[in-house]
Amino acid sequence: xxxxxxxxxxxxxxxxxxxxxxxxxxxxxxxxxxxxxxxxxxxxxxxxxxxxxxxxxxxxxxxxxxxxxxxxxxxxxxxxxxxxxxxxxxxxxxxxxxxxxxxxxxxxxxxxxxxxxxxxxxxxxxxxxxxxxxxxxxxxxxxxxxxxxxxxxxxxxxxxxxxxxxxxxxxxxxxxxxxxxxxxxxxxxxxxxxxxxxxxxxxxxxxxxxxxxxxxxxxxxxxxxxxxxxxxxxxxxxxxxxxxxxxxxxxxxxxxxxxxxxxxxxxxxxxxxxxxxxxxxxxxxxxxxxxxxxxxxxxxxxxxxxxxxxxxxxxxxxxxxxxxxxxxxxxx
Amino acid sequence: xxxxxxxxxxxxxxxxxxxxxxxxxxxxxxxxxxxxxxxxxxxxxxxxxxxxxxxxxxxxxxxxxxxxxxxxxxxxxxxxxxxxxxxxxxxxxxxxxxxxxxxxxxxxxxxxxxxxxxxxxxxxxxxxxxxxxxxxxxxxxxxxxxxxxxxxxxxxxxxxxxxxxxxxxxxxxxxxxxxxxxxxxxxxxxxxxxxxxxxxxxxxxxxxxxxxxxxxxxxxxxxxxxxxxxxxxxxxxxxxxxxxxxxxxxxxxxxxxxxxxxxxxxxxxxxxxxxxxxxxxxxxxxxxxxxxxxxxxxxxxxxxxxxxxxxxxxxxxxxxxxxxxxxxxxxxxxxxxxxxxxxxxxxxxxxxxxxxxxxxxxxxxxxxxxxxxxxxxxxxxxxxxxxxxxxxxxxxxxxxxxxxxxxxxxxxxxxxxxxxxxxxxxxxxxxxxxxxxxxxxxxxxxxxxxxxxxxxxxxxxxxxxxxxxxxxxxxxxxxxxxxxxxxxxxxxxxxxxxxxxxxxxxxxxxxxxxxxxxxxxxxxxxxxxxxxxxxxxxxxxxxxxxxxxxxxxxxxxx
Ligand code: HEM
Ligand SMILES: [Cu+2]
Ligand SMILES: [Cu+2]
Numbered sequence: 017x018x019x020x021x022x023x024x025x026x027x028x029x030x031x032x033x034x035x036x037x038x039x040x041x042x043x044x045x046x047x048x049x050x051x052x053x054x055x056x057x058x059x060x061x062x063x064x065x066x067x068x069x070x071x072x073x074x075x076x077x078x079x080x081x082x083x084x085x086x087x088x089x090x091x092x093x094x095x096x097x098x099x100x101x102x103x104x105x106x107x108x109x110x111x112x113x114x115x116x117x118x119x120x121x122x123x124x125x126x127x128x129x130x131x132x133x134x135x136x137x138x139x140x141x142x143x144x145x146x147x148x149x150x151x152x153x154x155x156x157x158x159x160x161x162x163x164x165x166x167x168x169x170x171x172x173x174x175x176x177x178x179x180x181x182x183x184x185x186x187x188x189x190x191x192x193x194x195x196x197x198x199x200x201x202x203x204x205x206x207x208x209x210x211x212x213x214x215x216x217x218x219x220x221x222x223x224x225x226x227x228x229x230x231x232x233x234x235x236x237x238x239x240x241x242x243x244x245x246x247x248x249x250x251x252x253x254x255x256x257x258x259x260x261x262x263x264x265x266x267x268x269x270x271x272x273x274x275x276x277x278x279x280x281x282x283x284x285x286x287x288x289x290x291x292x293x294x295x296x297x298x299x300x301x302x303x304x305x306x307x308x309x310x311x312x313x314x315x316x317x318x319x320x321x322x323x324x325x326x327x328x329x330x331x332x333x334x335x336x337x338x339x340x341x342x343x344x345x346x347x348x
Numbered sequence: 349x350x351x352x353x354x355x356x357x358x359x360x361x362x363x364x365x366x367x368x369x370x371x372x373x374x375x376x377x378x379x380x381x382x383x384x385x386x387x388x389x390x391x392x393x394x395x396x397x398x399x400x401x402x403x404x405x406x407x408x409x410x411x412x413x414x415x416x417x418x419x420x421x422x423x424x425x426x427x428x429x430x431x432x433x434x435x436x437x438x439x440x441x442x443x444x445x446x447x448x449x450x451x452x453x454x455x456x457x458x459x460x461x462x463x464x465x466x467x468x469x470x471x472x473x474x475x476x477x478x479x480x481x482x483x484x485x486x487x488x489x490x491x492x493x494x495x496x497x498x499x500x501x502x503x504x505x506x507x508x509x510x511x512x513x514x515x516x517x518x519x520x521x522x523x524x525x526x527x528x529x530x531x532x533x534x535x536x537x538x539x540x541x542x543x544x545x546x547x548x549x550x551x552x553x554x555x556x557x558x559x560x561x562x563x564x565x566x567x568x569x570x571x572x573x574x575x576x577x578x579x580x581x582x583x584x585x586x587x588x589x590x591x592x593x594x595x596x597x598x599x600x601x602x603x604x605x606x607x608x609x610x611x612x613x614x615x616x617x618x619x620x621x622x623x624x625x626x627x628x629x630x631x632x633x634x635x636x637x638x639x640x641x642x643x644x645x646x647x648x649x650x651x652x653x654x655x656x657x658x659x660x661x662x663x664x665x666x667x668x669x670x671x672x673x674x675x676x677x678x679x680x681x682x683x684x685x686x687x688x689x690x691x692x693x694x695x696x697x698x699x700x701x702x703x704x705x706x707x708x709x710x711x712x713x714x715x716x717x718x719x720x721x722x723x724x725x726x727x728x729x730x731x732x733x734x735x736x737x738x739x740x741x742x743x744x745x746x747x748x749x750x751x752x753x754x755x756x757x758x759x760x761x762x763x764x765x766x767x768x769x770x771x772x773x774x775x776x777x778x779x780x781x782x783x784x785x786x787x788x789x790x791x792x793x794x795x796x797x798x799x800x801x802x803x804x805x806x807x808x809x810x811x812x813x814x815x816x817x818x819x820x821x822x823x824x825x826x827x828x829x830x831x832x833x834x835x836x837x838x839x840x841x842x843x844x845x846x847x848x849x850x851x852x853x854x855x856x857x858x859x860x861x862x863x864x865x866x867x868x869x870x871x872x873x874x875x876x877x878x879x880x881x882x883x884x885x886x887x888x889x890x891x892x893x894x895x896x897x898x899x900x901x902x903x904x905x906x
Binding site: 058069128129254276285 | 728
């Protein structure tokens with residue numbers, strides 16, 4: 017051992033740590049499947065951070081454990097250690113390295129953010145006439161409310177700053193293929209399709225299409241999150257939000273409310289169903305065919321994930337949409 | 349040389365001859381102005397609140413052992429959640445780290461007889477018990493505040509109004525306490541150091557308290573403002589934050605986080621100070637990079653004021669803000685890293701004593717490496733958007749608060765208990781305490797990261813059954829943590845009464861608090877000490893030094 021010079025060991029250790037970190041960065045399996053165009057961008061950023069983090073973790077923990085073993089007080093030795101108070105080159109080195117790393121990560125984050133469309137929410141994409149069926153105060157006289165809601169949407173989205181993710185730079189100029197108005201309320205999500213008048217408690221979208229969600233809250237703050245899309249945007253009362261994305265994989269994924277919104281916040285779950293284009297067309301057609309004000313009103317409780325399970329633990333939730341609307345209007 | 353120093357003025361003790369030079373137990377229940385009494389008052393009350401907050405955590409974890417809300421009702425869960433967070437931050441860590449250690453140690457470390465404004469100091473402390481009482485009342489009147497320790501409107505304006513109002517009042521009280529305390533620390537450190545002590549000979553704990561106090565002075569008034577506006581919205585019909593009446597819900601978040609992000613540095617900076625005292629003593633080496641550590645505290649204080657929006661990346665945040673605050677947040681990693689590297693370098697080449705204080709300090713180092721790295725990932729906006737408001741965040745901040753602040757407070761207690769009480773804590777019991785805490789912390793808070801990334805939001809009483817297994821693991825960890833405090837509280841109570849006598853300087857430490865009796869006499873020293881060596885002169889030649897009463901300090905052992 018003694019004959020082998022220290023730089024050699026440093027080199028070997030460096031290579032091993034690098035390889036281990038690279039491997040961990042690619043194989044940690046910590047994130048759920050990727051189902052949107054944004055997901056791989058976010059995951060690549062995370063993997064890079066995971067790689068750097070693993071390396072730093074091993075090196076620093078290694079130094080700690082090594083010191084603890086190597087520099088423990090020898091039995092009966094009551095003297096002090098060597099009085100080393102500092103070492104300027106070393107300190108400059110370990111200030112510079114993290115500084116370079118974080119600036120690098122910062123720039124990388126900006127690039128990812130840009131590619132995700134973070135710089136362009138709230139562009140003035142015009143959209144078709146809106147005939148949404150809003151599950152507002154009552155289902156009896158819905159027409160004026162629908163008009164009101166549509167006008168309000170138009171208004172708020174064209175005048176105010178919109179938060180969230182807009183079109184990625186590639187599709188900046190294009191109209192979205194599907195626009196859905198998302199409303200969070202205690203404790204359900206309502207999805208309205210202005211182009212077709214469909215209202216639903218689950219989000220249905222076609223795969224591979226440019227989808228725009230316009231997100232708002234009716235009562236308190238909620239937060240729209242689909243883990244598999246890696247996208248989240250708070251639904252703020254009075255402040256519009258937007259998420260624009262392309263779903264890349266058919267399937268059913270959870271829609272989670274991530275902002276504490278009251279007692280049943282944990283039960284405010286539904287799902288997003290990513291259809292093949294044909295299935296999506298069929299779904300739209302069937303919903304439009306059966307569309308009458310009373311049946312198009314959302315049934316959030318019935319359609320929620322694990323409906324029975326929810327009904328069991330939160331009987332309050334298994335109410336008709338009318339009651340939900342009344343409940344929320346009462347809470348104001 | 350020392351004899352001629354101007355700092356030597358053999359002042360009479362306050363009480364004069366014949367009066368006791370130690371306080372009696374009942375003095376601790378009075379409006380006493382001695383900084384040591386106040387420090388102990390802070391420590392003891394905060395440790396009581398720690399039990400209350402911990403009890404709530406255990407109940408929450410019991411609830412979360414199964415996916416359904418079958419143990420606590422969702423309302424009760426939210427009330428526990430809110431009060432757990434509030435108590436742990438405002439009535440445990442802040443009063444223990446700043447009020448407790450700060451008050452007890454600062455005058456002793458700089459050779460002063462008391463704080464600059466002793467009465468103000470007592471007032472600052474005595475704001476805390478009523479604040480705790482108001483918070484407790486809020487729990488029993490109307491079911492407790494429901495909207496989390498962040499209390500975002502509009503939720504906080506439409507749920508349980510009376511308890512929410514009381515919650516605001518409690519926060520205003522602890523905020524006021526913290527402002528008064530900060531002024532006191534700054535003036536004390538500025539004006540009352542023994543004349544022989546230059547700024548760069550101050551122990552690093554004092555530097556940490558300077559940074560902490562500056563931060564508290566800038567940030568806390570903003571919290572108070574947010575609380576007052578919220579109070580008005582709830583009770584007097586204003587609509588600062590009511591969206592349907594022209595208010596803006598995001599403004600509250602800015603006000604709140606302008607205080608509450610710096611507040612995490614308020615909690616951790618004094619702990620960094622404790623680390624910088626404990627590690628050199630038990631590693632028998634001078635602290636590595638004194639200046640770097642001192643200045644990095646100030647840097648953290650400064651940059652810490654410009655990162656608050658990273659709590660709002662998914663909220664109403666303009667794109668440029670997300671970018672600016674990503675970069676500023678990531679930059680905080682640099683001064684923090686400097687500290688960690690300096691502590692590791694202090695260990696390097698030392699003669700490390702495996703005392704419990706040291707174990708907790710090194711445990712903290714190791715936790716902080718993890719918590720710091722996960723913090724960096726949260727700073728990067730695109731990734732934060734995925735995990736914001738999930739268990740990933742809960743895991744991260746408990747790593748920093750439990751693995752950081754709580755470990756630091758434990759470390760400080762094991763280190764200064766002999767000074768505070770005159771008796772040693774039992775070391776074997778301390779080691780049991782450490783092992784349980786270390787294992788419990790890792791088991792409780794590591795799986796939370798996985799949960800969050802996989803899709804479990806935070807602040808939920810019920811969750812998707814797919815997360816059940818990891819949650820059970822977390823709950824087991826929480827029970828271990830609950831058990832871990834038993835040997836500690838037992839140790840403290842028993843040792844305080846019956847522990848081994850400590851003597852003035854059981855660790856052979858070099859900062860000034862160790863030059864007086866344990867526990868220190870009422871005015872700290874009969875004759876004020878004179879500085880003859882820096883606070884960390886381990887292994888250095890110190891032949892000329894003279895102790896407080898003119899006797900040589902323990903010979904340097906190099
Ligand atoms: C036995 C140790 C602890 C356990 C098991 C524990 C557990 C928990 C749990 C289950 C939550 C709720 C998470 C959620 O639903 O979002 C929580 C929240 C929280 N905890 Fe702890 N905790 C512990 C110690 C601490 C300590 C020492 C602090 C120190 C400052 C702390 C500060 C907080 C805060 C600030 C929150 C957030 C509350 C909120 O979201 O409003 N916890 N903790
Ligand atoms: Cu919600
Ligand atoms: Cu929610």
